[in-house]
Amino acid sequence: xxxxxxxxxxxxxxxxxxxxxxxxxxxxxxxxxxxxxxxxxxxxxxxxxxxxxxxxxxxxxxxxxxxxxxxxxxxxxxxxxxxxxxxxxxxxxxxxxxxxxxxxxxxxxxxxxxxxxxxxxxxxxxxxxxxxxxxxxxxxxxxxxxxxxxxxxxxxxxxxxxxxxxxxxxxxxxxxxxxxxxxxxxxxxxxxxxxxxxxxxxxxxxxxxxxxxxxxxxxxxxxxxxxxxxxxxxxxxxxxxxxxxxxxxxxxxxxxxxxxxxxxxxxxxxxxxxxxxxxxxxxxxxxxxxxxxxxxxxxxxxxxxxxxxxxxxxxxxxxxxxxxxxxxxxxxxxxxxxxxxxxxxxxxxxxxxxxxxxxxxxxxxxxxxxxxxxxxxxxxxxxxxxxxxxxxxxxxxxxx
Amino acid sequence: xxxxxxxxxxxxxxxxxxxxxxxxxxxxxxxxxxxxxxxxxxxxxxxxxxxxxxxxxxxxxxxxxxxxxxxxxxxxxxxxxxxxxxxxxxxxxxxxxxxxxxxxxxxxxxxxxxxxxxxxxxxxxxxxxxxxxxxxxxxxxxxxxxxxxxxxxxxxxxxxxxxxxxxxxxxxxxxxxxxxxxxxxxxxxxxxxxxxxxxxxxxxxxxxxxxxxxxxxxxxxxxxxxxxxxxxxxxxxxxxxxxxxxxxxxxxxxxxxxxxxxxxxxxxxxxxxxxxxxxxxxxxxxxxxxxxxxxxxxxxxxxxxxxxxxxxxxxxxxxxxxxxxxxxxxxxxxxxxxxxxxxxxxxxxxxxxxxxxxxxxxxxxxxxxxxxxxxxxxxxxxxxxxxxxxxxxxxxxxxx
Numbered sequence: 001x002x003x004x005x006x007x008x009x010x011x012x013x014x015x016x017x018x019x020x021x022x023x024x025x026x027x028x029x030x031x032x033x034x035x036x037x038x039x040x041x042x043x044x045x046x047x048x049x050x051x052x053x054x055x056x057x058x059x060x061x062x063x064x065x066x067x068x069x070x071x072x073x074x075x076x077x078x079x080x081x082x083x084x085x086x087x088x089x090x091x092x093x094x095x096x097x098x099x100x101x102x103x104x105x106x107x108x109x110x111x112x113x114x115x116x117x118x119x120x121x122x123x124x125x126x127x128x129x130x131x132x133x134x135x136x137x138x139x140x141x142x143x144x145x146x147x148x149x150x151x152x153x154x155x156x157x158x159x160x161x162x163x164x165x166x167x168x169x170x171x172x173x174x175x176x177x178x179x180x181x182x183x184x185x186x187x188x189x190x191x192x193x194x195x196x197x198x199x200x201x202x203x204x205x206x207x208x209x210x211x212x213x214x215x216x217x218x219x220x221x222x223x224x225x226x227x228x229x230x231x232x233x234x235x236x237x238x239x240x241x242x243x244x245x246x247x248x249x250x251x252x253x254x255x256x257x258x259x260x261x262x263x264x265x266x267x268x269x270x271x272x273x274x275x276x277x278x279x280x281x282x283x284x285x286x287x288x289x290x291x292x293x294x295x296x297x298x299x300x301x302x303x304x305x306x307x308x309x310x311x312x313x314x315x316x317x318x319x320x321x322x323x324x325x326x327x328x329x330x331x332x333x334x335x336x337x338x339x340x341x342x343x344x345x346x347x348x349x350x351x352x353x354x355x356x357x358x359x360x361x362x363x364x365x366x367x368x369x370x371x372x373x374x375x376x377x378x379x380x381x382x383x384x385x386x387x388x389x390x391x392x393x394x395x396x397x398x399x400x
Numbered sequence: 401x402x403x404x405x406x407x408x409x410x411x412x413x414x415x416x417x418x419x420x421x422x423x424x425x426x427x428x429x430x431x432x433x434x435x436x437x438x439x440x441x442x443x444x445x446x447x448x449x450x451x452x453x454x455x456x457x458x459x460x461x462x463x464x465x466x467x468x469x470x471x472x473x474x475x476x477x478x479x480x481x482x483x484x485x486x487x488x489x490x491x492x493x494x495x496x497x498x499x500x501x502x503x504x505x506x507x508x509x510x511x512x513x514x515x516x517x518x519x520x521x522x523x524x525x526x527x528x529x530x531x532x533x534x535x536x537x538x539x540x541x542x543x544x545x546x547x548x549x550x551x552x553x554x555x556x557x558x559x560x561x562x563x564x565x566x567x568x569x570x571x572x573x574x575x576x577x578x579x580x581x582x583x584x585x586x587x588x589x590x591x592x593x594x595x596x597x598x599x600x601x602x603x604x605x606x607x608x609x610x611x612x613x614x615x616x617x618x619x620x621x622x623x624x625x626x627x628x629x630x631x632x633x634x635x636x637x638x639x640x641x642x643x644x645x646x647x648x649x650x651x652x653x654x655x656x657x658x659x660x661x662x663x664x665x666x667x668x669x670x671x672x673x674x675x676x677x678x679x680x681x682x683x684x685x686x687x688x689x690x691x692x693x694x695x696x697x698x699x700x701x702x703x704x705x706x707x708x709x710x711x712x713x714x715x716x717x718x719x720x721x722x723x724x725x726x727x728x729x730x731x732x733x734x735x736x737x738x739x740x741x742x743x744x745x746x747x748x749x750x751x752x753x754x755x756x757x758x759x760x761x762x763x764x765x766x767x768x769x770x771x772x773x774x775x776x777x778x779x780x781x782x783x784x785x786x787x788x789x790x791x792x793x794x795x796x797x798x799x800x
Binding site for chain 2: 039083114209
């Protein structure tokens with residue numbers, strides 16, 4: 001077992017454990033692994049963000065994002081994590097005291113509700129038991145109860161990586177469409193991993209980021225903004241500057257950003273978008289679905305249970321079996337097999353572990369995690385039929 | 401002359417003009433050129449930002465930043481451009497209606513005043529003629545006039561890249577120290593290019609970013625925060641979340657960030673900080689000073705005049721000579737010599753051109769710009785003694 005001590009050698013390198021062997025495999029629900037083509041693209045020389053060269057790049061990125069968002073709406077790009085985009089969505093479309101409905105299906109729904117509170121909105125939270133998707137009928141009911149009280153925004157998480165669920169954005173969209181409220185969706189982890197149709201589903205504001213389905217390093221956030229949302233933007237009085245969508249839109253006319261953007265990551269994104277469109281968006285979604293089915297077949301065959309009921313295709317959240325802690329499993333899998341998975345988040349910290357399978361993930365990645373889990377769990381005394389996990393996963397993947 | 405048409409070849413490469421020859425040289429006041437060591441560092445495999453490996457990296461970056469800031473204060477790191485940090489400095493320390501004094505010595509002072517207005521502060525602007533540094537006595541006068549009216553913050557730009565001036569932060573610090581106001585400094589372009597001593601000079605909040613003196617791609621912002629500033633932070637009611645310094649500080653205890661950071665750029669920053677500390681901070685400042693002197697000797701020997709009076713050592717702002725436009729000069733220098741300089745910014749757009757010499761810049765870079773300018777200006781009919789610019793610059797640099 002490699003030693004965990006950091007060695008800062010004379011070549012200015014970090015030699016930590018797992019720097020070389022076992023190979024490092026990042027299987028968390030973001031950040032994710034980066035394809036070689038994306039890494040190479042990011043090595044390009046830095047060109048000025050106001051140059052004609054860069055504007056061409058930026059135009060291509062914008063057009064690619066529109067295809068992946070399935071939208072004719074404006075798509076804007078920011079130097080930010082996904083959380084910055086959640087905050088931007090609040091700042092840009094609302095005024096203090098406005099009533100909004102936030103659906104809380106996990107850690108990121110909770111975070112969005114918190115941001116709305118910080119900005120002085122009157123926040124109605126629809127609390128959903130963690131592990132379940134929201135029943136769209138409950139949103140309909142809440143909105144009808146609030147009639148006349150002007151709910152001006154409905155906030156929903158598409159795929160919630162803390163609990164592993166996927167909300168039915170299409171159905172919720174039909175309901176919100178019947179009201180005057182804006183429909184705002186956090187699809188930071190959902191976009192380019194699970195079906196998402198911004199325009200067809202009537203999503204007014206859809207937020208995403210570079211380090212999940214987009215297979216890029218973290219550092220860029222995206223926002224797709226409908227015409228209805230732009231009307232709200234004009235009236236919204238909450239303060240904003242760095243994330244001011246109107247300033248950004250003005251600059252996008254010339255394919256520029258108002259502030260210096262994360263140039264290297266945009267270089268990577270150009271390449272990542274090509275990879276996604278070459279595979280085809282439907283195929284990307286189907287790959288995630290199939291890999292998720294294989295993962296769940298393997299997990300359940302190992303006599304483990306899934307935490308969520310309504311499964312997202314980009315992460316598998318597993319109840320930690322008796323006799324183990326998430327931290328132990330995570331450490332063993334990493335130290336011995338180089339696979340970095342995630343523990344639980346927020347209130348689920350000690351109850352579940354999470355395996356990300358989003359973005360640059362293939363069949364062998366899935367089988368690798370399952371095999372590693374089998375060894376660690378078997379040695380730790382968890383009872384299941386040896387090889388059952390890997391056989392079940394292979395069954396799903398065979399023929400493909 | 402290479403053709404400007406974009407060619408998207410089958411290897412997924414962009415072949416724009418200047419992609420290969422002439423070589424691309426970025427001589428703008430940010431973003432700047434990236435050392436090979438930094439580029440290589442950014443190719444490292446993405447490790448999770450909550451892993452022990454990453455915490456070690458993050459601790460090293462934090463410690464390095466403190467050395468470069470010359471501070472014992474907290475230094476926080478954000479995924480953002482410099483503008484985001486200017487906004488964060490407003491959000492984190494003030495409440496609506498508070499009176500602040502913003503010194504406007506150029507485009508970035510103007511921007512900071514605008515941000516204060518957006519956030520509902522009562523903004524007093526000390527307008528300084530562009531091209532001059534602020535006279536610290538004027539700040540003293542303004543603060544004494546405002547006595548009893550509780551000016552709670554004084555905002556100053558250290559080196560202002562739009563006009564090419566440097567403000568005397570040390571002297572201003574002595575004056576602000578005599579009041580209860582916080583002293584907030586935008587040293588986005590100044591840090592690691594010109595002497596800056598956060599603690600000795602009494603700077604409460606010092607903002608910077610990765611793409612100037614730090615020789616990294618854009619994408620990271622930094623903030624050094626004094627104990628006095630933390631006290632103000634506790635009382636400040638302006639809304640903030642993504643840039644909430646208190647949340648960030650809490651996470652820094654474990655050398656983590658609350659939101660997913662720009663991991664690749666942090667890898668690069670580790671290496672860039674090493675390069676800076678290997679050269680030595682005093683030597684970095686002296687190199688910038690000497691290169692600036694060579695640049696100005698060359699510029700004035702070409703019968704050109706400098707726009708600013710109080711010169712910053714990281715950018716040279718030149719009055720555009722008769723018979724030329726900044727855009728023409730910029731285009732010629734780029735198309736023929738591969739050197740990308742900047743035009744004027746804001747109200748100086750058509751009046752000046754700007755040559756950045758910050759970060760990863762050496763003697764040959766300076767001579768290259770001057771030689772290119774000589775050729776372009778001579779051909780365009782500008783009258784000066786051929787070779788005078790390059791000879792004068794070489795005189796400054798010889799013996800070194």
